[in-house]
Amino acid sequence: MTTSEIALFVYDNLMKGEDQHGWLAAARPLGEATTTAQYALVDLGTSGALVEGGLVAVVGELYAIAPAALAALDVHRGHPILHRRAAVRLADGREAQAYLLSMEQAAGCRRVREGDWRRRRGAPGAARTRDNSPLVSWAKRRFDPPR
Template sequence: MTTSEIALFVYDNLMKGEDQHEWLASARSLGEATTTPQYALVDLGTSGALVQGGFVAVTGELYALSPAALAALDVHRGHPILHRRTAIRLADGREAQAYLLSMEQAAGCRRVREGDWRKRRGAPGATRSRDNSPLVSWAKRRFDPSR
């Protein structure tokens, strides 16, 4: 990474193959990365949000961006009003910038338990659907005895 580039950890619709990846068109991929297990990943509907204070290691990708590209992305992500860009620690000891939401802002949002945006509800490649969880199955049987 050059001295003028900034490492950015992305974990949601900015990742490769997702609908807003074009925002990273000028960035250089540094590969996959995982955070230390002190975060939560929440589903905001069209995007996700990283929240400090959880117990999950979040999976994502690392990119090297120019300051100009990062400034444009800051505006797009609503930094510092909606998301706050700050330094985070990765599992391998490196540090990177990431967009975080405060715990208060994330209140009531569904958590992505696996810490992997691509494994959230109904996503392609999801290992487990919310509709097939033991609790949902029990509730459906309880309120619909014909099942």
Template sequence: MNQKNKILLFVYGTLLSGEPNHTLLNDARFMGKAMTQPCYELLDFGFFPTLVPEGHVSVCGEVYAVDEKTLQAIDQLEGHPHWYRRTVITLADGREVFTYIQPKEHAKKHPRIQSGDWRIR
């Protein structure tokens, strides 16, 4: 999770490159594309997705090495810990990273993104 005082962060929605909130990652280092293990659901909340545990989908995203200041700005955007919760997950390649998830009970009525990819929803 930590690469020379940087925190590895998996993003899967509006923080992805080319998406509206990506500017928060301007000072971050892109570490590559990644996928989660197939144990999540990606749900469509209209203008943004949410990741929930206890599913069967691998979610597509990107990993960035971020500093504490960037992480705090993203925590604020994501409403951590009241809306999203920053949580450690294990990616398909075995890396442990932080990401933002919501409890499944917050997301019951929203449509699933079957592909696990916010960009091709």
């Protein structure tokens, strides 16, 4: 990484193959990375958010990005109002910049327990187990149209 580049950890729709990856077109990929187990990953619907104070190691990718491209991405991600860009600790001991959400902002958001954005709704084509607990069965019957 050159001295004019900044290490950026991405964990959601900015990753390769995701819909917002184009924002990193000018960035240089540095490979996969994982945070230390002190964060939470929440699902905001169209994107995710990293939250400090969790117990999960979040899976993502690391990029070397120029300051001008990072400034444009800051505007896109709503830094510092919605997301706050700050240093995060990676499992291998390095630090990188990442977009964080406060614990208060993440209240009520669904947690991605695995810490992996791509697995948040199950792997494509993977068999999913059905929840047939009494409460789920009752809810399904309640909203089924009468026959």
